[in-house]
Amino acid sequence: MEYILETKEKFNLDQLRCAIDEIDNNILELINKRLSLGKHIGDVKKEKGTKVLDRNREKEVLQRLCALNNGPATDDLVRYLFNVIMTATKEIQKAKIIAFPGPEAGDAHIAALNIFSHSGTFVLQPTIRDVFRGVDKKESRYGVVPVENSIEGAISNTLDLFSEFNLNIIAEYYDQISCDLLSITGNITDVKKIYALPQSIARCRGWLGNKMQGVDIIEIGTSAAAARIAVEDPSVAVIATGRSAHIYGLQEIESKIEDHMGNVTRFLVIGNEKMHPSGCDKTSIVFVTSHTPGALLMALEPVKKAGLNMVKLESRPTRHQNWSYYFFMDIEGHILDSRVSDALEGMKKHCLFLKHLGSYPAFYNEKNVHGG
Numbered sequence: 001m002e003y004i005l006e007t008k009e010k011f012n013l014d015q016l017r018c019a020i021d022e023i024d025n026n027i028l029e030l031i032n033k034r035l036s037l038g039k040h041i042g043d044v045k046k047e048k049g050t051k052v053l054d055r056n057r058e059k060e061v062l063q064r065l066c067a068l069n070n071g072p073a074t075d076d077l078v079r080y081l082f083n084v085i086m087t088a089t090k091e092i093q094k095a096k097i098i099a100f101p102g103p104e105a106g107d108a109h110i111a112a113l114n115i116f117s118h119s120g121t122f123v124l125q126p127t128i129r130d131v132f133r134g135v136d137k138k139e140s141r142y143g144v145v146p147v148e149n150s151i152e153g154a155i156s157n158t159l160d161l162f163s164e165f166n167l168n169i170i171a172e173y174y175d176q177i178s179c180d181l182l183s184i185t186g187n188i189t190d191v192k193k194i195y196a197l198p199q200s201i202a203r204c205r206g207w208l209g210n211k212m213q214g215v216d217i218i219e220i221g222t223s224a225a226a227a228r229i230a231v232e233d234p235s236v237a238v239i240a241t242g243r244s245a246h247i248y249g250l251q252e253i254e255s256k257i258e259d260h261m262g263n264v265t266r267f268l269v270i271g272n273e274k275m276h277p278s279g280c281d282k283t284s285i286v287f288v289t290s291h292t293p294g295a296l297l298m299a300l301e302p303v304k305k306a307g308l309n310m311v312k313l314e315s316r317p318t319r320h321q322n323w324s325y326y327f328f329m330d331i332e333g334h335i336l337d338s339r340v341s342d343a344l345e346g347m348k349k350h351c352l353f354l355k356h357l358g359s360y361p362a363f364y365n366e367k368n369v370h371g372g
């Protein structure tokens with residue numbers, strides 16, 4: 001590659017691309033080495049209680065590199081590239097704390113692990129409100145909360161908290177929660193007792209009646225408590241999602257034992273940051289209209305005029321005044337798209353209150369959404 005740069009000889013496209021590939025490999029390796037060093041610096045800073053951001057050091061880094069720069073890169077390009085690299089370093093230094101409402105190894109915990117691919121520190125909070133409060137106080141960077149279930153409907157507690165806290169929705173995730181039978185041996189012939197939540201027993205009544213005759217079925221308050229018993233006793237099985245088996249140290253005996261499939265939960269990731277457009281986004285808002293005939297219809301008119309697709313409209317009592325409602329609405333598109341922002345401006349004229357809750361990538365995975 002050095003040879004190509006130094007000689008006046010002509011090279012073909014393949015040869016030149018080959019040389020570029022070699023350089024890219026080196027750049028990638030060096031970036032990863034730099035990020036690893038950044039992580040070490042982060043650990044030292046954590047021990048000392050120093051902040052991640054050090055503007056003076058960043059200035060120093062950029063000045064030194066610009067002084068070294070012989071082109072053809074401009075100093076502006078050098079500053080731009082190294083700002084991106086230093087931003088990535090800061091991201092790696094910040095501990096990514098993700099809060100979820102309990103129980104441990106429950107649906108929200110499993111969803112959080114899947115959304116963040118197990119990378120981060122996952123913190124259990126006793127309630128959904130505690131998740132909102134922790135993110136609001138920046139004790140955690142993200143929170144994962146359930147907002148809707150295909151069988152139970154909207155999780156009103158979560159919706160209410162959106163009007164109370166000023167947090168952004170930064171992602172959505174649909175998860176199909178299956179009921180699986182787990183035990184320490186993974187062997188069905190060992191099972192003499194099954195511990196499970198009352199709602200799990202109800203969902204699997206047919207299968208249990210068919211396949212588990214003579215086995216004691218015992219209700220318990222949490223799947224974690226059931227799992228603790230099962231870990232100690234090979235004759236005990238639990239009904240829980242198979243994806244939690246490794247958390248409990250259990251093995252799957254049988255998967256999908258529920259009588260009716262398709263129990264899908266929609267989760268939202270909340271945070272203090274705003275998401276850039278991804279090209280396929282959803283925008284969520286909450287609004288209140290005046291208590292007059294046709295007010296909702298008038299408020300929705302700008303959405304219709306803009307030709308925007310409304311994918312959800314849900315109402316909740318405001319609890320400030322009898323028979324007045326918060327409307328939670330999801331439309332396709334991003335707030336930075338003028339069609340969306342203009343429609344919301346138009347809606348405001350007909351609303352007593354309107355708040356943008358977030359624009360975030362739409363999770364369009366047919367398999368997950370429809371429980372296939």
Ligand SMILES: O=C(O)C(=O)C[C@]1(C(=O)O)C=C[C@@H](O)C=C1
Pocket residue numbers: 038041042052053054055057058061085086087089090093
């Ligand atoms: O030198 C540090 O203190 C670092 O954390 C490294 C680094 C960098 O990427 O160069 C990252 C963050 C700071 O704002 C300054 C510099």
